[in-house]
Amino acid sequence: MRRACGIVVLTVCLLPAGLAAQPASAPAAGQVFVIRARALIDGASARPIPDPEIVVAGRRIAAVYRRDGRPLPTGATVIDLGSATVLPGLIDCHTHIFLQGEVPAAGGYDVQLLKYPLSYRVARAVVAARQALEQGFTTIRDVETEGAGYGDVGIKQAIEEGYIPGPRMFVVTRSISTTGGYPLEGYAPEIVVPKGAQLVDGPVEARKAAREQLDHGADWIKVYMTHRSWIGAHGELVSQPTLTVEELRAIVDETHGWQRKVACHAYNGIGLQRALDGGCDSIEHGLELSDAQIAQMLRQGTWYVPTLAVYYYDPEPADTPAGQRDRKRVELHGVSFGKALRAGVKIAFGTDAGGFVWTDPIAQEFAREVEFGMTPMQAIQSATSRAAELLGRSGELGVVAPGAYADLIAVAGDPLASVTALKDVDFVMKDGVTFKAPPVAAGR
Numbered sequence: 001m002r003r004a005c006g007i008v009v010l011t012v013c014l015l016p017a018g019l020a021a022q023p024a025s026a027p028a029a030g031q032v033f034v035i036r037a038r039a040l041i042d043g044a045s046a047r048p049i050p051d052p053e054i055v056v057a058g059r060r061i062a063a064v065y066r067r068d069g070r071p072l073p074t075g076a077t078v079i080d081l082g083s084a085t086v087l088p089g090l091i092d093c094h095t096h097i098f099l100q101g102e103v104p105a106a107g108g109y110d111v112q113l114l115k116y117p118l119s120y121r122v123a124r125a126v127v128a129a130r131q132a133l134e135q136g137f138t139t140i141r142d143v144e145t146e147g148a149g150y151g152d153v154g155i156k157q158a159i160e161e162g163y164i165p166g167p168r169m170f171v172v173t174r175s176i177s178t179t180g181g182y183p184l185e186g187y188a189p190e191i192v193v194p195k196g197a198q199l200v201d202g203p204v205e206a207r208k209a210a211r212e213q214l215d216h217g218a219d220w221i222k223v224y225m226t227h228r229s230w231i232g233a234h235g236e237l238v239s240q241p242t243l244t245v246e247e248l249r250a251i252v253d254e255t256h257g258w259q260r261k262v263a264c265h266a267y268n269g270i271g272l273q274r275a276l277d278g279g280c281d282s283i284e285h286g287l288e289l290s291d292a293q294i295a296q297m298l299r300q301g302t303w304y305v306p307t308l309a310v311y312y313y314d315p316e317p318a319d320t321p322a323g324q325r326d327r328k329r330v331e332l333h334g335v336s337f338g339k340a341l342r343a344g345v346k347i348a349f350g351t352d353a354g355g356f357v358w359t360d361p362i363a364q365e366f367a368r369e370v371e372f373g374m375t376p377m378q379a380i381q382s383a384t385s386r387a388a389e390l391l392g393r394s395g396e397l398g399v400v401a402p403g404a405y406a407d408l409i410a411v412a413g414d415p416l417a418s419v420t421a422l423k424d425v426d427f428v429m430k431d432g433v434t435f436k437a438p439p440v441a442a443g444r
């Protein structure tokens, strides 16, 4: 580090060295950073900006321009990221911090609800939130707590107040399904077991559940419109529908009245059709989309959050009904994604992280998006400006531009040459505070 003309210069080399992660806190009063790098992918523009300088004042970005020798703000600290590429903090629109990639050997899903104290689940969710931030995801839409009640609301608050590090969170709390529409299941009917979602039957109960969840802090409402799936008599994927259109309409009407939105888990078929007819704002997963359903999504402006990569995890053996179902899901999903993309459906990045362990790269989803037709830039924008649009925060999140929150990441490689570079995020700033940076090399 050296001081020259009142400017502090930090030269940060992006080497795969031990990375320091500090708790988040508010930026120091009057703190100004100028960030330099080889290139900036700003989340919205079609092309990267070479040799950028990004001026961060407090929590926000003050200026972004191509380096031209102009004088820097007095007292500014320069963070020189060398040959790195800077991007906006990434946004994952479909996560579960209260899941930890439950594998059958570790007891699967059921032990989470039956055996673990809530405090244990909260402790692990706190770790998951930090791991998301360490991977460069500065914002998540966390789409249900899986039996952990309103735990997401408290974790979001603790992050916002700086007690624990983590991404900005948009939370849905308990989520909603119907009787017969969510685990735990398979127990003797005489035994009452907890359920991973709030189960409702009828429009009155549906609206009441939405009201309760909104009252207790839900930013979005999450609804399960399909549940079990299997291979039908003609080799087709069949999914059990859950809520009726009338039930969903009650939820959507209530939620829209609160100026909030509804995300619908929907695989295909009847349940997905009911999701669209009921006015759902985002289709989650959407394994099989018919041409008519794609046309309806375009008409209604429905978002698609596909979560491709998670379906490649641990398929059941190929010669079992469950194994055939798992393979059918994957086969249909990529085709649906390609069709929706070509038709112009609005697509936002989501992964179902938590459905796989948080130490796995969340950014593995980018390669699947590219495999099924996106350009690397489209894939990046699905997790930046497009995701921000889904969240109703365009211009503030998912973009490196004046006025936006100073949520920035950097990678050593060129993510436009290979999106796998996004798996190795070396620098993370959230809200103008550097959360993760390689060791600082002295002098320059």
Ligand SMILES: [Zn+2]
Residues within 6 Å of the ligand: 094, 095, 096, 143, 352
């Ligand atoms: Zn999910």
